[in-house]
Amino acid sequence: MSVIAESAIGHDELAVLKLLALEGGLEGDVKISCSHLADRLDASNQTASRRLQRLESADLLERDTVNDGQWVAVTETGERTLHAEYEDYRRLFETDSHVALEGTVTSGMGEGRHYISLPGYKRQFEDRLGYEPFPGTLNVDLREDSVRRRSAMASLEPVPIDGWESDDRTYGPAVCYPATIETTEGEIYENAYTIAPERTHHDDDQLEVIAPDKLREELSLEDDDHVTVSVGDRE
Numbered sequence: 001m002s003v004i005a006e007s008a009i010g011h012d013e014l015a016v017l018k019l020l021a022l023e024g025g026l027e028g029d030v031k032i033s034c035s036h037l038a039d040r041l042d043a044s045n046q047t048a049s050r051r052l053q054r055l056e057s058a059d060l061l062e063r064d065t066v067n068d069g070q071w072v073a074v075t076e077t078g079e080r081t082l083h084a085e086y087e088d089y090r091r092l093f094e095t096d097s098h099v100a101l102e103g104t105v106t107s108g109m110g111e112g113r114h115y116i117s118l119p120g121y122k123r124q125f126e127d128r129l130g131y132e133p134f135p136g137t138l139n140v141d142l143r144e145d146s147v148r149r150r151s152a153m154a155s156l157e158p159v160p161i162d163g164w165e166s167d168d169r170t171y172g173p174a175v176c177y178p179a180t181i182e183t184t185e186g187e188i189y190e191n192a193y194t195i196a197p198e199r200t201h202h203d204d205d206q207l208e209v210i211a212p213d214k215l216r217e218e219l220s221l222e223d224d225d226h227v228t229v230s231v232g233d234r235e
């Protein structure tokens with residue numbers, strides 16, 4: 001849900017924040033005057049000024065007042081607030097239940113192989129994904145916009161992999177989503193899944209993919225090759 005629901009900031013202020021972002025306020029300082037803003041909002045100077053003050057108090061906007069106006073920039077919190085709205089609208093209008101993520105193939109820590117081969121996981125892959133995966137995870141270093149878009153996966157239906165215990169330790173759960181991999185040469189591999197282990201050494205920018213085949217061989221992939229991972233239901 002959007003952040004504004006819980007804060008003192010209302011939709012009027014949010015509309016101003018969006019306007020300032022559209023004028024360049026996400027990239028850095030933009031210069032505005034209260035009368036220009038008032039015009040755009042069809043409101044009085046006083047109203048425009050009050051909304052700016054509220055945005056500043058809520059740490060959504062930084063301001064520097066000068067003689068003939070003010071320099072404003074949307075803060076990180078401000079960007080997150082706008083982004084939360086964006087996610088709400090995406091959920092409303094994106095009927096396509098696919099999320100396309102882009103990135104480059106990369107080598108990880110060589111641990112994927114060990115985990116994928118463990119009998120406690122292997123049994124579940126066979127039952128729930130329908131195959132025994134190649135031992136390993138293909139790691140994809142996601143482009144910045146895809147790291148953000150990754151959160152849209154939350155609206156898709158995951159295949160859960162449960163945590164389990166061996167004699168001497170516990171193993172964490174993971175979630176899988178059906179995925180199709182496409183290379184820049186236009187080669188397509190359809191039977192893959194993304195896998196996100198709850199316990200991982202990687203951050204959000206790393207996407208791990210499993211498949212019955214060794215994808216590096218099937219798709220002639222090497223480190224730094226570009227791939228598109230389309231996550232969502234199979235047709």
Ligand SMILES: Cc1cc2nc3c(=O)[nH]c(=O)nc-3n(C[C@H](O)[C@H](O)[C@H](O)COP(=O)(O)O)c2cc1C
Binds near residue numbers: 170174197202
């Ligand atoms: C199915 C699965 C389960 C995992 N479970 C655990 C775990 O219980 N504890 C842990 O520290 N890491 C766990 N990992 C994460 C790995 O340690 C590692 O962070 C990740 O898979 C990346 O490995 P890579 O860089 O070798 O590809 C798991 C990974 C997979 C694929």
Ligand SMILES: Nc1ccn([C@@H]2O[C@H](COP(=O)(O)OP(=O)(O)O)[C@@H](O)[C@H]2O)c(=O)n1
Binds near residue numbers: 108112113211
């Ligand atoms: N379906 C898969 C899974 C892993 N792999 C690759 O197989 C190797 C072993 O996987 P891993 O997860 O243990 O290794 P890293 O991802 O840590 O490099 C890596 O080179 C992966 O990129 C693959 O080509 N296709």
Ligand SMILES: [Mg+2]
Binds near residue numbers: 112208
């Ligand atoms: Mg891996």
